[in-house]
Amino acid sequence: MEKVIEAYGGMRLIPPLVRSAEGWAEQRPRECACGSRRFLVGWMACSCRADTLGPGHRTWECRECRRRELLGCLELPDMGQALATSASVPRSPDEEWER
Numbered sequence: 873m874e875k876v877i878e879a880y881g882g883m884r885l886i887p888p889l890v891r892s893a894e895g896w897a898e899q900r901p902r903e904c905a906c907g908s909r910r911f912l913v914g915w916m917a918c919s920c921r922a923d924t925l926g927p928g929h930r931t932w933e934c935r936e937c938r939r940r941e942l943l944g945c946l947e948l949p950d951m952g953q954a955l956a957t958s959a960s961v962p963r964s965p966d967e968e969w970e971r
Contacts, residue, residue: 886924921944
């Protein structure tokens with residue numbers, strides 16, 4: 873059975889950490905609905921939760937169809953709060969995020 877850490881110090885980890893040969897790592901995105909396995913991984917600042925270790929959410933974006941997923945968000949943050957990462961692509965505020 874795969875070892876998984878879902879919390880640390882009483883705070884949730886989203887996504888949970890999985891034990892690998894190299895140590896603990898975040899789960900990777902599964903295959904997108906379009907069939908692609910190519911994703912950009914990012915982070916978005918958000919204050920919707922008080923039960924997580926970090927104040928924000930991991931984001932996954934399919935490089936083929938641009939479908940995005942915001943993990944663990946209870947409400948969509950203002951797009952102006954988004955933290956840019958080296959892999960991020962500028963977005964319009966009306967584009968939707970998957971939860």
